[in-house]
Amino acid sequence: MSTLRTRGLVINVPGRPDGYALDMDIEPGQTWGVLGPNGAGKTTLLHTLAGLLPARSGQVLLNESPLADLKRREIARHIGLVFQERQDSFPATVMETALIGRHPWLSPWESEQGDDQARAQQALTSLDVDHLSDRLLNTLSGGERQRVAIATLMTQNPNVWLLDEPTNHLDLHHQVKVMHLLRNQARDGKTIFMCLHDLNLAARWCSHVLLLYTNGDACWGPANAMLESSALEKLYNQKLITVEADGAPVFVPVSA
Ligand SMILES: Nc1ncnc2c1ncn2[C@@H]1O[C@H](COP(=O)(O)OP(=O)(O)OP(=O)(O)O)[C@@H](O)[C@H]1O
Numbered sequence: 375m376s377t378l379r380t381r382g383l384v385i386n387v388p389g390r391p392d393g394y395a396l397d398m399d400i401e402p403g404q405t406w407g408v409l410g411p412n413g414a415g416k417t418t419l420l421h422t423l424a425g426l427l428p429a430r431s432g433q434v435l436l437n438e439s440p441l442a443d444l445k446r447r448e449i450a451r452h453i454g455l456v457f458q459e460r461q462d463s464f465p466a467t468v469m470e471t472a473l474i475g476r477h478p479w480l481s482p483w484e485s486e487q488g489d490d491q492a493r494a495q496q497a498l499t500s501l502d503v504d505h506l507s508d509r510l511l512n513t514l515s516g517g518e519r520q521r522v523a524i525a526t527l528m529t530q531n532p533n534v535w536l537l538d539e540p541t542n543h544l545d546l547h548h549q550v551k552v553m554h555l556l557r558n559q560a561r562d563g564k565t566i567f568m569c570l571h572d573l574n575l576a577a578r579w580c581s582h583v584l585l586l587y588t589n590g591d592a593c594w595g596p597a598n599a600m601l602e603s604s605a606l607e608k609l610y611n612q613k614l615i616t617v618e619a620d621g622a623p624v625f626v627p628v629s630a
Contacts (some may be wrong), residue, residue, distance in 0.1 A: 375402035375563045376452050376533035378423060382432035384590075385422050387415045393590015395432055400582075402533070405560045406567040407576035407597070410586035411610055416569040417458055419586065420536050423567065424455045436534070450478035454527045458538035458569075460519070468514070468522050469507040472498055475529030490529075497528035500555060502548070516543035524552060528559075535559065537568035541575060553579040573625045577601050585609050601625075 383396040396419075400406055408416045421427040423434055425441045434441040436452055454475075466474075472494040473486050480486065486494075498504040501521040511519060520543045527535060535556070541549040549572075557579055560566045570576050576583055576597065583600040586592050587609060593600065601623060603616045613628040 376437050376565055377401050378453075378534055378565060378567070379435040379438075380423070380432065381435065383422070383434060384430040384432055385415050385418045386428065386430040387418055387590070390415070390590055392430065393587075394592045396584075396592060396594075398584065398594055400534075400565055400567055402563045402565050403560055404565060404581050405557055405579060406582045406584060407580035408567070408569045408584045408586060409571075409573065409576055409606075409609065411588055414586040414588050415590070416586055417538055420455065420538050420567070420569060424453055424536055425449050426455075447478055450530075450532070452532055453534040453536060454530045454532035456523045456527050456535075456537040456540055458542065460523060464511075466511055467507065468498065468503060468509055468511060469494060471511050471522055472526050472529045475526045475531070478530065478532075493531065494525075494529045497525040498522075500528060501525040502551070517545060517548060520544055521548065521552075524555075528555075533563075534565045534567070537566070539569050539571060541570070541572065549575065573601070573606060574622075577625070578620075578622045 378400040380396040380398045384392045408419065410416050418427060422429050436444065441449065473490060476486050476490040495504065498507060501524055503518055503521045503525060506514065506518060511522065524540060540552055544552060553575055556566050580597045582595065583597045584592060584594040585600060585605060603614050603625065606625060607614055615626045615628055617624050
């Protein structure tokens with residue numbers, strides 16, 4: 375299990391004032407949703423948490439150790455990231471792609487063993503892409519590729535899962551399936567932190583929410599406290615109607 379903490383973290387969005395520093399404790403068992411308009415800095419935050427981008431100031435701590443002090447390989451054993459945009463032009467099959475998830479766990483010249491294959495197979499089955507194992511990735515549909523990317527993260531099996539819009543390109547059934555899978559991973563002790571554009575997925579599946587504003591303001595906390603319609607209207611500059619369905623709030627944009 376791993377905890378990710380930010381202390382006085384200011385992400386480096388070019389040309390933007392520092393805004394509000396982030397002091398978050400992202401704990402095992404929690405499912406976080408990051409909400410905010412285009413350009414608010416959600417992807418920049420995710421990449422900063424993964425150690426791929428330097429912070430402007432402040433720190434990211436993984437189990438109390440500053441990320442900056444850890445080796446890339448050690449970080450990759452604890453933290454995995456599903457990117458929003460992927461360059462899938464490398465001619466790899468779906469199975470070969472999923473097995474890339476095992477690389478942080480293998481020594482440089484070691485090849486994957488039966489256990490690694492079994493883990494990848496199980497992940498592909500969980501995401502309904504096992505029937506595509508021998509297909510080249512660049513022949514898949516957008517939703518199929520997205521499911522392979524999540525299966526690759528599942529094969530990696532890090533403690534902290536960072537996902538940039540994991541439901542992008544997914545049909546309704548697979549959106550629900552992926553959110554369900556992420557919540558189950560959290561229940562098994564993983565730490566889940568994802569950017570979302572769908573308020574209703576956040577309301578239904580996230581335990582915690584971070585609202586990120588374009589000017590660098592931010593607030594975070596338990597989802598039921600953060601998903602308040604006036605705060606969301608300000609966040610998106612969009613009037614909303616709030617109804618309740620299936621035990622969760624549902625936010626509908628006002629058309630006029
Ligand atoms: N290399 C760069 N040079 C200049 N500006 C950049 C660079 N990278 C990102 N930005 C800007 O930083 C801001 C934050 O980008 P980011 O991708 O983090 O936003 P986001 O909240 O994920 O947006 P979206 O919802 O559209 O995915 C944007 O205005 C973007 O144009």
